[in-house]
Amino acid sequence: MAKTAPLPQLDQLPGFSIRRLQQIAVALFLQETQAHGITPVQYAALQAVCVSPGVDQRTLAAAIGLDTSTTGGVIDRLEAKGALRRSPSEHDRRVRLLTATDEGQALARQVTPAMLRAQERILAPLPAKERKEFLRMLRVLVEANNELSRAPSSGI
Template sequence: MAQDEKYVLDDQIGYLLRKAYQRNAVLFSEKVQDLTPTQFAVMARLTELSSVSQNQLGRTVGLDVATTKGVIDRLLARGLVQTAPSPSDRRRQLISLTEEGWRFFMQKAQLGLEVSEDTLAPLTQSEKRNLLRILRKLQ
């Protein structure tokens, strides 16, 4: 770091992303009171993928193996997901939504859209598009 540069926390990307995520998490918990954002993301991905291995599911939502297992265990206990042996590899379990899980998620999906809308509310339409484009690029 150059002599004239100083570290300003309020200008750091990690700090700003964390603060934006905290805002989103508060809005999420106010609207979707019976799922965590991670559980919601897992269920959303299962609506897209239908039936998938636990490892692949975790990778598609950016979770490590232990976190994915914990989320799946909690959703299993609530009867929202189910497991079945893979027809191609009996050692692998495939995860899918139960009928109840599918209905439950469909009831909550609109709330998830509202959370995203509320999170982005301070931005103009152009800023929203640019932010989402930039965040996708950073992935």
């Protein structure tokens, strides 16, 4: 009987650790922002629309690295909260342009300090001098592998 290689330890696999860190990041975000009732993906969409008013849904999806159907649901929920408004494009009635309402802009401003606290908590276990290097290396991995994603990000 042929001897097989031992199975790797999960905690030694980058994919496993990245998935776990993403779970932790979401948990920290939700803890810090619970008073606002917004998810990390909703925050990303709202923030992107605040920065680029009049963006269409397809461009928004590409900017934040989501598939278009997921983005549609996110926009539905933000619209139901009164944070975003969809309006038809003057040039193509099939295209919906997104604008943050006054309430949506206020929500983004209110949530931002809590979101930043969550980011600080994610990095807190690292010594301060290593945080920038960790983020640099993380960006290298994300950018180098972006096209392999089911929803590559184009940035806004």
